[in-house]
Amino acid sequence: MxxxxxxxxxxxxxxxxxxxxxxxxxxxxxxxxxxxxxxxxxxxxxxxxxxxxxxxxxxxxxxxxxxxxxxxxxxxxxxxxxxxxxxxxxxxxxxxxxxxxxxxxxSGTSTSNQKMKGPLDLLLRPHPEKMVKKRKGQTRLDENDAVKKELRARACTTFARWMYDAGIPFNAVNYNSFDTAIEAIGQYGSGMKPPTYHEVRVPLLKKEVDTARKIMAEHKNECEANGCSIMSDGWTNKNQRTLINILVNCPKGSFFIESIDASSYSKTGQKVYELVC
Structure with a gap:
């Protein structure tokens, strides 16, 4: 019995x-x-x-x-x-x-479930960015679940501790890319091996540079096809240096080009025109 x-x-x-x-x-x-x-x-x-x-x-x-x-x-x-x-x-x-x-x-974190994951999991599970956009403004069904609350509290505590240890600014959690990163980690489940120092310094950095170049190429093609607007934005940093950001805006959005130290320049319309052109 x-x-x-x-x-x-x-x-x-x-x-x-x-x-x-x-x-x-x-x-x-x-x-x-x-x-x-x-x-x-x-x-x-x-x-x-x-x-x-x-x-x-x-x-x-x-x-x-x-x-x-x-x-x-x-x-x-x-x-x-x-x-x-x-x-x-x-x-x-x-x-x-x-x-x-x-x-x-x-939670999908059992060892047996992880071993059974295959190519179909990548096809059936939406990309993290799509999942984050889909959930914006929605109420989570499990937000009142006691176990989920405890697991989330534990995860948030350890993540915050890492932020304090590494000196990461608090506003970093407001970035859209942060939500996407959390979703991607959650989709992997328990036991994920974190990126190494070499990975974030070399291959992952090169991958992001290539991605930025592809986005820039798309913007350039859009500018050539439909025209664009060149914009400037001036500001003063904590060291009292005057900086001017140069951006390009087209139907695909705004794209940062470069930042110029204009501390030694007279801030006239003619000078800004020369810097932009």
Whole structure:
């Protein structure tokens, strides 16, 4: 007989078939998150992590308390660690395993799933940039999921720590390319090998330079076909140097050409014309 069959909590709480670590109390209809252990805490009451059931019969409460006390006494030396799930019984180990399997299925990070990925995954999964644009302004379906919240908090904390360690400006997270990078990492899943010093310094940098040149070539073709406007933008940096940015605008958008140090120039219309032409 399995632990699930003998655990009395399964008689008084119903497991959510689509979310295995959620249970609904049969007496008050309260849904708890944290497996059958949290459901038992709800039934017996007086626990910090779960709101007490106001309708549970006294005999049911006593049955659950005696069951938990017996398990704790039999397994008092056993320690099981699982974040946000205070478990101290063999039966709850089974619940932890269910939670872990459920999490792997929803996050796509299991080793078996990664081994099965092939060329079709690249075809069926949209490019990260398209995914980011599609999600703009949309409400995420899993934003209230307790496990997802904890995983996101953990990821944000470690990423922020890396930013502070590397001295990256805070406004870097406002770049559209940042959202795309996060999406691309998420599509890979757990176990991704980060880029090395050599990769970001040589091959990846060359790849971005080639991409910029291709974009510039497209803009030049557009300018030749439909014309363009040359624009200048002057500003002063923290060292009181006057800089003038030269840009070209066409139907494809604006493109940066160069930045000129004009600190020693008189800022006249004629001089700006000479710099631009």
């Amino acid at each position: 399995t632990s699930k069959a003998i655990d009395p909590a399964h008689k008084y709480a119903t497991r959510n078939p689509t979310c295995l670590y959620k249970f609904t109390c049969n007496f008050c209809g309260k849904e708890t998150t944290g497996g059958v252990f949290r459901a038992k805490e709800h039934l017996i009451g007086g626990r910090r992590n779960a709101k007490s059931c106001p309708k549970v019969p006294s005999e049911v409460k006593k049955e659950i308390e005696e069951y938990m006390a017996g398990k704790k006494h039999a397994k008092e030396d056993e320690k099981i660690t699982f974040e946000n799930l205070g478990s101290d019984s063999e039966e709850d180990l089974g619940e932890i395993e269910i939670l872990q399997k459920s999490l792997k299925k929803t």
